[in-house]
Amino acid sequence: MTKKTAGNSLQAMLDRASSAEEGPVAAATPSGMAGARPRGRDRAATETAGGKQIKPSRVGTKMIGGHFPPEISMQLRMIAAEEDTTVQALLAEAIADLLTKKAGRKIAR
Structure with a gap:
């Protein structure tokens, strides 16, 4: 029905x-x-009290985002590939540098 x-x-x-x-x-x-194991992104997800699934690596973190021209995205991905790292790691490094420069704060990476 x-x-x-x-x-x-x-x-x-x-x-x-x-x-x-x-x-x-x-x-x-x-x-x-029915009963199949989750694959891909859902494999490592954990469920919270509200039923929302969160990856263990994201527990205790907060999403920060922005909209940029496609060229910036391409350049970040190229640098990440060249340095064998992730775009997220590059952004964390850039934010840490910005906070050190602007606020005089050191943050753990």
Whole structure:
């Protein structure tokens, strides 16, 4: 049985979640996939009390982001490849240098 909800996408998600709890799980998963081990990004994820999955390496951290021209992204990826590191490590180094320069603070890397 499918309910039609007008407007609110959050309500639609809640309705789908409640109907998934009532209905059989096999209908929602491809055949042969029930009970399969997670792959890729989900493999190392841990679940919090709210049901949200977080990688162990991201526990206790906060996302910082920005929008930049594609050329900046390309240059960062090239430097990361040349130095056999990650873009995140390069950004952490740049932020640490900025904080040292502007605020006189040393941060752990």
